[in-house]
Amino acid sequence: MEEIERKYSEYYNSIENELPRSIIQLFESSLHDAEITSLDVQSEDVISITLDCRSSFYDANEIKLTFLGVKEVLIPEGIVGSYWLYNEVYPKYFNEYNEDFEYVKKRGFELHVLLDCFPLAEFTVMAEGFLIEVLKE
Numbered sequence: 001m002e003e004i005e006r007k008y009s010e011y012y013n014s015i016e017n018e019l020p021r022s023i024i025q026l027f028e029s030s031l032h033d034a035e036i037t038s039l040d041v042q043s044e045d046v047i048s049i050t051l052d053c054r055s056s057f058y059d060a061n062e063i064k065l066t067f068l069g070v071k072e073v074l075i076p077e078g079i080v081g082s083y084w085l086y087n088e089v090y091p092k093y094f095n096e097y098n099e100d101f102e103y104v105k106k107r108g109f110e111l112h113v114l115l116d117c118f119p120l121a122e123f124t125v126m127a128e129g130f131l132i133e134v135l136k137e
Contacts, residue, residue, distance in 0.1 A: 008088060012082030018091035022130040023109050026065070030057040031084045037062075038113070039079055045070045047125065050083065050135065062136040069094075069108065076121035083116040092126050 016024060033130040034056035048066045051058075067073075071094055092110045108128040115121045 012089070015091050018107070019089060019109055020107070020128075020130060022132060023089055023111070025132055026087070026130070027089065029059055031087065032056055032082045033133065034058060036079055036082050040074065041075075045127075047073060047075075049079075056083070056084070060137055062134075063132040064135055066133065067111075067125050067127040068129040068130065069106075070125060071108070071128070072116060072124075072126040074122070074124040076115065076123060077126070078117045078121065079115065079123060082121070085114040085116050085120075087113045094126075094128065099101040 012027070021035065031051060034051040034053045036049055037052050038048075038050040040050075046066065046068055047070055048064055050062065050064045052062055054061050071092075088111075090110045090112075092108045094106045094108055096104055096106055098104050106128055108126065109130070110126045111124065113123040115123055123126060
């Protein structure tokens with residue numbers, strides 16, 4: 001397991017400058033063992049997850065993660081009440097047309113989170129943006 005973590009850490013360092021700043025903040029503090037207390041699909045392209053971080057290494061007690069410009073998402077059954085174990089993020093580029101019908105490439109990310117629920121499951125989201133909101137210090 002240590003070898004896998006080391007290799008991913010090296011990879012992450014090589015792609016960090018391609019990621020949105022807000023998603024980098026997620027990796028600066030560990031959410032390992034944070035409990036997912038709610039999931040809110042606000043619209044087709046906005047999803048929020050609330051986490052109780054008291055058992056994690058995160059600096060706040062409760063936070064809300066909001067994914068913006070969601071392109072794809074995989075939400076496993078039983079996500080609420082499960083615990084955040086490990087996460088990996090990858091840069092992702094989305095090709096779209098703007099209002100002038102010009103082809104543009106938008107920068108985003110692909111996040112994979114291993115969850116401690118029975119059985120182990122993975123939450124995956126591809127999105128353009130990401131917000132972290134502290135709900136309780």
